[in-house]
Amino acid sequence: MGFTIAVTGKGGVGKTTISALLIQRLVARGETPVLAVDADSNANLGEALGVTFAATVGGIREDARKEANMLTGVAKQEFLDLRVQEALAEQDGYDMIVMGRPEGPGCYCFANNVLRDVIQRLAGNYRHVLVDSEAGLEHVSRRTLLKIDLLLIVSDCTVRGVRTAGRIAQLADEMGTPVATRGLLVNRVPDGVLPDGVAAAVAETGLTLLAAIPLDAHVAALDAGGIAVGDIPTDAPARVTVNRVLDEFLNDK
Ligand SMILES: Nc1ncnc2c1ncn2[C@@H]1O[C@H](COP(=O)(O)OP(=O)(O)OP(=O)(O)O)[C@@H](O)[C@H]1O
Ligand SMILES: [Mg+2]
Structure with a gap:
């Protein structure tokens, strides 16, 4: 049984870092093939794993909209299928696709509807789907209609951040x-221990705290040097914690 795991949260909290580590854990566990979807408008999941892209779904949608009059329904479906296949970056154990920029002015309904089918069918070819998503879950819920088996809401280690995470959970509902x-x-989280105020804010949200991911010097150092964050050591505290979260989820199923 495959799972769709979505990582969400407000800007800059660590969604992409955590997504990259989750993909690597899935692959290391042999839970493959994985479809990695970069659905954040500030797309950088590829960078985190050192993957480059030729095309994005947003670009394909733009082309599809422009060519709307030239192609009939079936031809368009086939055209988009092919274009999406081409846009997949194939890696060891996983393929990555980037949703890219949101649509501009104009009518995208037809293109979006067709793309939704294409992405749902695409997802069916994989054991698991991992989505690095913006806070609104727009791409996940409206553009792809993927059901989410595990929604990971990421917060920074502040009271305000945790309250925002609570609102994001409400928004999803x-x-x-x-x-x-x-x-x-x-x-x-400094030393992996939540300050009392943050712990109290977590309790107020009613959300289940799956983990406090330590502030990790390995992550910061790689990022500062422009090196893919996926290269942090196997025993880096952030990686160890993310691995545990995924293992607990999978072992529970
Ligand atoms: N556990 C951690 N320890 C240290 N630094 C971290 C950790 N997690 C993330 N970071 C750093 O925090 C910054 C933001 O992380 P990241 O890009 O993963 O967040 P994001 O939520 O995907 O951001 P955006 O909303 O811009 O896509 C990066 O500089 C990253 O290196
Ligand atoms: Mg990101």
């Missing part, structure tokens, strides 16, 4: 996004 399991990850 209000949008009617189907989510089976969800939990909170507080990231960049």
Whole structure:
């Protein structure tokens, strides 16, 4: 049984770092093939893993919209299928696709509807799907209609950040996004121990705290040097913690 795991949270909290580590853990466990979807408008999951891209779904959608009059429904479906296949960056154990920029002015309904089918069918070819998503879960819920088995809401280690994470969880509920399991990850926690105020804010959200991910010098150092964060050592505290979260989820199933 495959899972769709979505990582969400406000800007800069560590979604991409955590997504990259989760992909690597899935691959290391042999839970392959994995479809990695970069659905953040500030797309950088590829960078985190040293993967480069030729095309994005946003670009394909733009072309599809422009060519809307030239192609009939079936031809368009086939055209988009092919274009999406071409846009997949194939890696060892996983393929990555980038949703890219949101649409501009104009009518994208047809292109979006067709793309949704294409992405749902694409997802069916994989054991698991991992989505690095913006806070609104727009791409996940509206553009792809993927059901989410595990929603990981990431927060920084502040009271305000945790409250925002609580609101993001509410937003997901209000949008009617189907989510089976969800939990909170507080990231960049000094020494991995939550300050009392932050712990109290977590309790107020009612969210399950899955882990406090330590502030990790390995992550900071690689990032500062422009090196893919996926290269942090196997015993780096952030990696060890993310691995544990994934292992607990998978072993529970
Ligand atoms: N556990 C950690 N320890 C130290 N630094 C971290 C940790 N997690 C993330 N960072 C750093 O925090 C910054 C933001 O991380 P990241 O890019 O993963 O966040 P994001 O939520 O994907 O951001 P965006 O919203 O811009 O896509 C990066 O500089 C990253 O290196
Ligand atoms: Mg990101």
